[in-house]
Amino acid sequence: MTGSRRPAELYAGLRLHQNEHTGGCSPKVIEALAGLTGAQIAAYPPYTAAVEACAAHVGVTVDEVLMVNGLDEGILAVAMAFLRTQADGIVPEAIIPRPAFEVFDVAVSVVGASVVQVMPAPDFAFPLDDVLAAITARTRAVFITNPNNPTGVSTPVATIRTVARSVPPGAIVFVDEAYIDFGGEPFVRELADFPNVIVGRTFSKAYGLAGLRVGLLLGRPESLEPLRLAVPVYSINVAAAVAVVAAIEDRAYRDAYVREVAESKALLYEACARWGVHHWPSDGNFVLVRTGPRTPAILAGALARGIYLKDRSGEPGCAGCVRITTGVVAHTRQLIAAMEEILCGAR
Numbered sequence: 001m002t003g004s005r006r007p008a009e010l011y012a013g014l015r016l017h018q019n020e021h022t023g024g025c026s027p028k029v030i031e032a033l034a035g036l037t038g039a040q041i042a043a044y045p046p047y048t049a050a051v052e053a054c055a056a057h058v059g060v061t062v063d064e065v066l067m068v069n070g071l072d073e074g075i076l077a078v079a080m081a082f083l084r085t086q087a088d089g090i091v092p093e094a095i096i097p098r099p100a101f102e103v104f105d106v107a108v109s110v111v112g113a114s115v116v117q118v119m120p121a122p123d124f125a126f127p128l129d130d131v132l133a134a135i136t137a138r139t140r141a142v143f144i145t146n147p148n149n150p151t152g153v154s155t156p157v158a159t160i161r162t163v164a165r166s167v168p169p170g171a172i173v174f175v176d177e178a179y180i181d182f183g184g185e186p187f188v189r190e191l192a193d194f195p196n197v198i199v200g201r202t203f204s205k206a207y208g209l210a211g212l213r214v215g216l217l218l219g220r221p222e223s224l225e226p227l228r229l230a231v232p233v234y235s236i237n238v239a240a241a242v243a244v245v246a247a248i249e250d251r252a253y254r255d256a257y258v259r260e261v262a263e264s265k266a267l268l269y270e271a272c273a274r275w276g277v278h279h280w281p282s283d284g285n286f287v288l289v290r291t292g293p294r295t296p297a298i299l300a301g302a303l304a305r306g307i308y309l310k311d312r313s314g315e316p317g318c319a320g321c322v323r324i325t326t327g328v329v330a331h332t333r334q335l336i337a338a339m340e341e342i343l344c345g346a347r
């Protein structure tokens, strides 16, 4: 069984390895946190304001929202609700197209279900035919990240519809939209027609709340019911519940960051073209680049300069690939300058 491994605590340098908001959260969030009273902190948290803000923000009703302590918790809840071994002893299967966010495997394994891997298609397009071929009577979940992590490649909504229509009764399709603020087409408006789809969102990326841990599970009320049982009633702390409202209200801050991410990606694409390094155009706040045999030198060189990058070489289709967060433009310029020094030295 794969286990959950918390990444090394690298906080002194430039964090381009976890796809966080590299500019920090909105000042409005800090103000809201500073306004918390002792009485609020001493009481179990109320959620009405946060759930209403989240529902309005996403465009669903309040009973189509379940707040979670980071989407990681939401993914575990999905596994607990849909992937436990059945009374008849059948071990459920979860289909995970590769490459994928590593937490899916951990959640599936921890509840004793089987991971069915589907290997990548050329250029990381969603491997629809192979996913459909992998569906069996034991399939209970299909995990799709849109746009995908670590590739940044989006999956068309029509493709997700096809998968949702092809899974057996009782199975769900989990659509992880952690990066949807940066690109790709959201599935949320389709939920009325697809009660077997659960959408995941997080405030860790475009809203800069990774340290507070706030995510959402979205779906038809009846589909969320088993998930509500899997999430502790007070899973979101009061600081997170207050912060998420302030983050949603400061739309301008989020929009400015989305524009900054687009500019950062364009700069990195240009740099990759100059270096002759392959990259995949990304709809996320990160870019996957194929640095090939120079990967260990690049990771070590970046680390020596206080820049943390994510080695994704171990994932199918990603040999010699590094994932780089593209947030604040000044950070991206710093990364590009460091890469230039390292690549010159590595020649």
Ligand SMILES: Cc1ncc(COP(=O)(O)O)c(C=O)c1O
Pocket (backbone or CB within 6 Å): 018, 019, 069, 070, 071, 072, 073, 101, 145, 149, 176, 178, 201, 202, 203, 204, 210, 213, 214, 215
């Ligand atoms: C695809 C995907 N889903 C979920 C998460 C986790 O989100 P959270 O910080 O809300 O737990 C991440 C974080 O990197 C991610 O990449």
